[in-house]
Amino acid sequence: MEKCRMVFSGSGGQGVITAAIILAEAAVLYENLIAVQSQMYGPEARGGATRSDIIISDSKINYPKVIQPNVLVCLTQQAYNKFYPIIRPGGLLVTDTRYVKTQRKADAIQRELPMFQTVMEKIGKPIVFNICMLGVVISMTQLVKSESIMKVLETRIPSGFLEMNREALTIGMAMGDESIN
């Protein structure tokens, strides 16, 4: 496995940092990988675009910051406008159709998916939007198994909410599978 460098971006309340931490923990605790996860908060964070970096690898990671991500997820227009230029040529760009109008064709596999809308229609809880996004990412990258994500969720959230998270993850994975075929 090569190093996979990812940036999840969006606005504060969308849970992109949490999603990044869950993915990193799943990779390390249940898939025998190494991960580093970070966020830089600059003056621009006050404007509203949150960014969370994750690198997953099977060998030592020296530099924790992502310069050019293989995988870039943008959940708001502001995040898309800001981070669009950093994607690695040939990488994967995932945006949410409800929040982002893409303006250019990226030099990347570009997928505009109705993640938010589907979560609202099928589950009705915006709080699991980030888990649906994780489902898309793991299905498209095959980085970690869904069971590993669920094991992390089991240690983090009350059992009454697990089913809703599992459902969001499954919706995301189906959406990712479909968009790749």
Place this chain on the structure above:
Amino acid sequence: MEKCRMVFSGSGGQGVITAAIILAEAAVLYENLIAVQSQMYGPEARGGATRSDIIISDSKINYPKVIQPNVLVCLTQQAYNKFYPIIRPGGLLVTDTRYVKTQRKADAIQRELPMFQTVMEKIGKPIVFNICMLGVVISMTQLVKSESIMKVLETRIPSGFLEMNREALTIGMAMGDESIN
């Protein structure tokens, strides 16, 4: 202000990553500072010592990883044993008396505080142990105001739990104030 480099360490469930994120957000959103917050998960994370790095500064931060922290917090014996050697000479080392027996005198201001015990006696909820620890850190470093931490908490947790968090923060701040005088 100089850059303040911090490492919060402990075991998975103690909330050291959450505490680091809350502190970074408070600094950036309400104190006009710049922050970077990261965690490296290596094979050792499977052993149990979680580490979260935070750098807070009033100017650009180039390298997100902390090599020698000015402030090192250790909430378990394992974390203490592992990270003790990295403290910056003259820095601040905070440990919890319930979980850590310090074995050497560090070349640092060393404070062993009954954070866990006091939280359990006065609040009875281990979940706010990390917020008490944050109270100690902000009181000893004067990095951010307690109101800035509370503003972040208000956006993150249900209002019914805010009072408990405020109490834990206040307990920590009192403990920090006392231990410095």
